[in-house]
Amino acid sequence: MPRSSAEPLTITPESRTILFVTVFIHLLGFGIIIPLLPYYAETYGATGITVGLLTTSFSFCQFLFAPVWGRLSDCIGRRPVLVASLLVTGISYLIYAAAHSLAVLFLSRMLAGVAGAVLSTAQAYVADTTTTENRTKGMGLIGAAFGMGFIFGPAIGGILSRWGFAAPAYASAGLALAAAGFAWVRLPESLPAGVRAEAAARRAGRTGFREAFSRPVAGTVLGLFFVATLCFSGMEAILALFTQRHYAxxxxxxxxxxxxxGVVAALMQAGIVGALVRRFGERALVRAGLFLMGAAFVTAGLAPPLAIFLLVMGAIAVASGLLTPSLSGLISIATPPDEQGGILGIYQSLGSLARAVGPFLGGLLFDVVSPGAPLWMAGAVLWLAALAAARLPRREQAERVLSRSTS
Known part of the structure; x- marks a missing residue:
């Protein structure tokens, strides 16, 4: 029998701190170069469409390979997959820094997408080392590391870009390689050998998209995560144009x-969501997050006075802080220990697909309908998703589903 998800491997708090630092360093490097990518690509004659394709190529490769890395981590362990992903990411940044054409830039972004398994593997590590009661809190810490990387990364990238576009890429490569070395030396393996053997013998390659969606809990969570990420990424894509149009x-x-x-969302995930999930449970936080985000999107689309607009953006951050760790925590709670990597890989894969499609839809609605249309439409979709979230089980019900599936 596989180890129960309620019986995590004993890992010291220091190990989870090391995991947090590893993810933060990786995402700091990611945040350094991503805002500069359009400007770098323009030096090689890229158009707006080409820049969009650069972003899409990364997301598409991550969509294809995240489940593969996830299943591999179930079979050989989290640490080697995490380290390998960081090493390949570092190499992709070195290629990016040395690029002399758009073709090489595409190669670097596609390679980074292939290696994009850090977040899902880190989430699987959290699942291995937390009880179901603390799972969502642990997922929140990973989300906070993600947010902090994107808070500080762009500022550092802006400073380094004074020495050319290659300098931020070399810094990002150094951070990724340093994170790989740090994880290899300091991070203990979280997945017991017995669970790895079970995964290799019985489940390797078995958990695909069709099976994942056929499961009552996982299928609902995956659908809600895809919809929420689609709406959020569409908002992100048009936000600069929207604020330029309405607020100059x-x-x-x-x-x-x-x-x-980013700061508000990181604060929510780092501390507040843990207390809220103990009081209200994951299902209530998911529904509240979807409803609040939908209301905030609709209000923002009306282009209210600037002070109201800023409050609304804060509400979007709060909603994201409620929603993201609650969804990842709930799907993890309902997944057997030897399938955590595979299921969370599919989860992040769908996020990548949503981030590839959402900006296109947001831009299309902005141009064809009106500047506020992407926000109004997303708000309506999120409200429908909040209604669909009534199908989600409470944590205790999710644990019973898992118990039946592994008995």
């Missing part, structure tokens, strides 16, 4: 806005 904002103001949203 430029790059500096939108940068401050993203930092503000």
């Amino acid at each position: 904002w430029g790059p500096h103001q939108i940068g401050y806005l993203f930092a503000y949203v």
